Amino acid sequence: MAARDILPAATRSICPHCGADLDAELIDRDGRVVLRRECPEHGPIEALAYGDTVRWRNAQRYDRPGAAPLLRQTAADKGCPRDCGICPEHAQHTCLGIIEVNTGCNLDCPVCFAESGTGHQPDGYSLSLAQVESMLDAFVAAEGQPEALQLSGGEPSIHPHILDMLAAAKARGIPLVMLNTNGIRLARDPRFAPALAGLGVHVYLQFDGFDDATHRAIRGRRLQEIKQRALDRCAAAGVGVSLAAAVERGINEHELGAIVRFGVEHPAVNGVFFQPVTHTGRHPGFDPLDRLTNVEVIRGLCAQLPDWFREDDFVAVPCCSPTCRSATYALYDGEDLVPLPRLVDVDRYLGFVTNRALPDLEVAAALSGLFSASAAGGTERTAGRLECVACGVGLPEELQRIAARGFMVVAQDFQDEWTLDVTKLRKCCVAEIVPDGRMIPFCAYNAAGYRAQIRADLAARTTA
Amino acid sequence: MTSFLPDLTPLELETDPKGCCARLYESDAVRWLLDEQLHPGGEQLTRRLAELAGVAPGRRVLDVACGSGATALLLARELDCVVVGVDLGARAIEQARRATHAGVRASFLLGDAEALPLPDASFDVAMSECSLCTFPDKPRAIMEMARVVRPGGSIAIADVTADLDALPAQLRSAAARVACVADARSAGAYAALLRDAGCEPLAIEPHDAELRAMADRVEARLRLARMLAPPGDEREGIREAAALSRLAIDAIARGTLGYALITARV
Numbered sequence: 001m002a003a004r005d006i007l008p009a010a011t012r013s014i015c016p017h018c019g020a021d022l023d024a025e026l027i028d029r030d031g032r033v034v035l036r037r038e039c040p041e042h043g044p045i046e047a048l049a050y051g052d053t054v055r056w057r058n059a060q061r062y063d064r065p066g067a068a069p070l071l072r073q074t075a076a077d078k079g080c081p082r083d084c085g086i087c088p089e090h091a092q093h094t095c096l097g098i099i100e101v102n103t104g105c106n107l108d109c110p111v112c113f114a115e116s117g118t119g120h121q122p123d124g125y126s127l128s129l130a131q132v133e134s135m136l137d138a139f140v141a142a143e144g145q146p147e148a149l150q151l152s153g154g155e156p157s158i159h160p161h162i163l164d165m166l167a168a169a170k171a172r173g174i175p176l177v178m179l180n181t182n183g184i185r186l187a188r189d190p191r192f193a194p195a196l197a198g199l200g201v202h203v204y205l206q207f208d209g210f211d212d213a214t215h216r217a218i219r220g221r222r223l224q225e226i227k228q229r230a231l232d233r234c235a236a237a238g239v240g241v242s243l244a245a246a247v248e249r250g251i252n253e254h255e256l257g258a259i260v261r262f263g264v265e266h267p268a269v270n271g272v273f274f275q276p277v278t279h280t281g282r283h284p285g286f287d288p289l290d291r292l293t294n295v296e297v298i299r300g301l302c303a304q305l306p307d308w309f310r311e312d313d314f315v316a317v318p319c320c321s322p323t324c325r326s327a328t329y330a331l332y333d334g335e336d337l338v339p340l341p342r343l344v345d346v347d348r349y350l351g352f353v354t355n356r357a358l359p360d361l362e363v364a365a366a367l368s369g370l371f372s373a374s375a376a377g378g379t380e381r382t383a384g385r386l387e388c389v390a391c392g393v394g395l396p397e398e399l400q401r402i403a404a405r406g407f408m409v410v411a412q413d414f415q416d417e418w419t420l421d422v423t424k425l426r427k428c429c430v431a432e433i434v435p436d437g438r439m440i441p442f443c444a445y446n447a448a449g450y451r452a453q454i455r456a457d458l459a460a461r462t463t464a
Numbered sequence: 465m466t467s468f469l470p471d472l473t474p475l476e477l478e479t480d481p482k483g484c485c486a487r488l489y490e491s492d493a494v495r496w497l498l499d500e501q502l503h504p505g506g507e508q509l510t511r512r513l514a515e516l517a518g519v520a521p522g523r524r525v526l527d528v529a530c531g532s533g534a535t536a537l538l539l540a541r542e543l544d545c546v547v548v549g550v551d552l553g554a555r556a557i558e559q560a561r562r563a564t565h566a567g568v569r570a571s572f573l574l575g576d577a578e579a580l581p582l583p584d585a586s587f588d589v590a591m592s593e594c595s596l597c598t599f600p601d602k603p604r605a606i607m608e609m610a611r612v613v614r615p616g617g618s619i620a621i622a623d624v625t626a627d628l629d630a631l632p633a634q635l636r637s638a639a640a641r642v643a644c645v646a647d648a649r650s651a652g653a654y655a656a657l658l659r660d661a662g663c664e665p666l667a668i669e670p671h672d673a674e675l676r677a678m679a680d681r682v683e684a685r686l687r688l689a690r691m692l693a694p695p696g697d698e699r700e701g702i703r704e705a706a707a708l709s710r711l712a713i714d715a716i717a718r719g720t721l722g723y724a725l726i727t728a729r730v
Contacts, residue, residue: 331691335691336690338684338688338691342681343685343688395688399691402691
C-alpha cells in the first residue's frame with residue numbers, strides 16, 4: 001500500500017445522513033486531521049479523523065503491506081465500501097473474525113452500535129449452532145489457520161448454545177477464542193466461568209469505569225458490583241480477561257487511569273482495550289469535530305498515569321491501518337510499571353527504520369505477533385512471544401518471567417458514518433463473518449449499511 | 465543477579481574518580497543498563513563524529529578512553545584507518561584485545577588520558593567519546609590530545625554538555641559524576657578549552673535527542689532492576705539511581721543537559 005503521509009490526502013467516504021458515496025479528503029486543521037467531504041444534498045460534512053497531525057504522519061510509517069486471504073468472496077463491482085465480503089481490492093486478510101450470534105441482550109444500553117436490547121425485537125435474530133459452525137468453516141476456508149475469533153451479539157452469553165458455539169470454534173484450532181460479554185451471566189451463573197475455563201476461552205468484558213454516572217450514561221444502570229463479581233469468578237476459575245472500555249467525551253474520559261490501575265491489580269485481568277464510542281447505532285448526541293480518537297485516549301491515560309505511561313509508549317499496530325489501533329505491553333510487579341517499548345527498539349524490529357543491521361528475526365516475528373489485532377494479553381501465545389522478546393533483548397531470566405505476564409493496553413478507534421475513510425477500510429483486519437460466508441470489514445458492517453441488511457435478512461428468515 | 469551494581473563506595477568516588485569510572489563502565493550490570501550502547505546515539509553517532517573529524521582510510525586515529533574497543537574496532541573495520549585505543553581499565557583493554565580479529569588495524573594500550581603513553585604528533589585524529597566529562601583535569605586531557613596529534617590534524621569530542629549552574633544539586637553529586645553529568649561543561653566551555661590548548665574549534669553539533677533516548681533506556685532498565693532486587697539497601701540504591709535518571713531526563717527536556725559533537729583543528 002502506498003504511503004500517504006502528506007496532507008491533504010484524497011480518499012472516499014459517505015454521507016452520514018443519506019449514505020451517499022462521496023469523494024473526500026483528509027486535511028490538517030490546527031494540528032489535527034479532519035475528514036472532509038460535501039454531500040450534494042446535505043452540504044459540507046466534517047469529522048475529526050485523528051487528534052494530532054504529527055502523530056498521524058508518523059503512524060503512516062507503520063503501514064505494513066497486507067497479506068492476502070486465501071479466498072475472496074465477492075467481486076469488485078460498485079467500488080469500496082459497496083462490495084464487501086472480502087472483495088479483490090481489499091488489502092489485508094482477517095486477523096480477528098467476529099460472529100454476532102444474537103441480537104437479544106440482558107441490558108438496554110443508551111450506547112449500542114449493534115442496537116440490541118431486552119425487549120421483543122421484531123427485527124431480531126438468534127443464530128443456530130449449525131449456522132455458526134458453517135460460518136466458522138467459512139472463516140477457516142478464508143484464512144487457513146485463523147488467529148482469533150470473537151463471539152459477540154447482542155449478548156452472546158444468553159444464547160442457549162453459546163458454550164457449544166465456543167467449543168466449535170476451539171475445535172477448529174483457533175488459538176484465541178473470545179467471548180464479548182457484559183458479564184451479567186458470569187456474575188449470576190457460578191457454572192459459567194468454570195465452563196469457559198474448561199474450553200480455554202478468553203473473556204472480553206465490557207468495563208467502562210467505576211462511577212455510577214458512567215454506567216448510567218453508557219449502560220443505563222449501575223453495574224459495578226456485577227463487574228466485580230464476574231471478574232472474581234473468572235479469577236477463581238482461571239479465565240483470562242481483557243477489559244473493554246467504551247470511552248466517550250465528557251462521560252468517562254477521567255477514568256482511563258483508574259481502569260488500568262484496577263486491571264493490573266486484578267488477577268483475572270491481562271489487558272485493557274479503550275474504544276472511543278462510535279456514533280453508529282444507538283448513541284447520545286455528539287460533536288463530530290470534538291470526538292475522541294486514539295490520540296485523545298492515549299493522552300488522557302498518560303496524563304492520569306504520568307509515572308507509568310507516555311505517548312510514545314504506544315505503538316501503531318501495523319496489520320490494520322496504523323491509525324486504527326495503538327498498543328503497548330507493560331511489565332508490572334505490584335509497585336511499578338514499565339512499558340515494553342522502553343526496553344526494546346520496536347521500530348527497529350518491526351522494520352520501520354532503514355539503514356540498520358538486520359535484527360534477530362525471531363524477536364522481530366514475536367513483536368509482529370504482539371503488535372497485531374489478533375493479540376490479547378495473558379494468552380499462552382502472548383506469553384511465549386513476550387518471553388522471546390525479553391530473552392532476545394537480554395533481560396535476566398527473572399525479568400523474562402515478569403515480562404511473560406505482560407499487561408496489554410490498547411486504544412482502538414472504530415469508524416462510523418461520520419469517520420468512514422475507505423483507504424483505512426481497505427486495510428481493515430477485523431471482520432464480521434455473516435451467515436452466507438462473507439467476511440465484512442467491521443467498520444463497513446457498522447457504517448456502510450451492512451448491519452441493517454444482514455439483520456433484516458436474518459429476521460425475515462427467522463420469522464419465515 | 466544478586467549484586468546488581470558494582471560496589472563503588474563514596475570514598476573511592478572522591479579519591480579515585482577516574483579509576484572508579486573505568487571500573488563502572490567495565491561492569492556487566494552497567495553494560496546491561498546501557499543495553500551495550502555505551503554512549504548516546506550508538507554507532508550512528510560514532511560514524512558521524514568520524515566523518516566530522518575527517519577519518520579516512522590509512523589515517524592514524526587515537527581513541528581516548530576507548531573502553532572495550534567498540535568504537536576503535538568499528539572505525540578500523542569500516543573506514544580502514546589505523547586505530548590506537550587507550551583506556552584506564554585493565555579488563556576493558558583485555559576485552560578489546562580479545563575482540564580484535566586478525567587483519568584489523570587496531571591496538572590497545574593501558575594508560576591515563578591525562579598522561580598519554582604516546583609520542584608527540586603521532587596521530588592524524590584524536591577522538592574522545594563521552595569520556596572527557598568524567599576526567600578531573602580536562603585542560604590537561606585536551607592538551608594531551610593536542611600534543612599527540614600532528615599540526616593540521618583534528619580533535620573530535622563527543623560529550624555531555626551541561627549548564628552546571630542550572631542543574632539540580634543531585635545531578636552535581638559524586639554519583640552523578642560517573643554518569644557523565646556532574647562534571648560536564650557547556651559546549652562553549654569545551655570549545656574554549658580546545659582554544660586554550662592552541663587548537664581552532666571548527667564545529668559544534670548538538671544531539672540532545674540521542675542523550676534523551678539513552679537516559680530513557682537507563683531509567684526504564686533501572687526500574688526493572690528494582691523489580692528484581694531483594695528488599696534492602698540494594699533496592700533502595702537502585703531506586704535512588706532511577707530517581708537520578710528521571711532528574712536527568714527532566715534536565716534534558718529543559719535544555720540544561722545535552723549532548724554534542726565538537727571538532728577542532730590542531
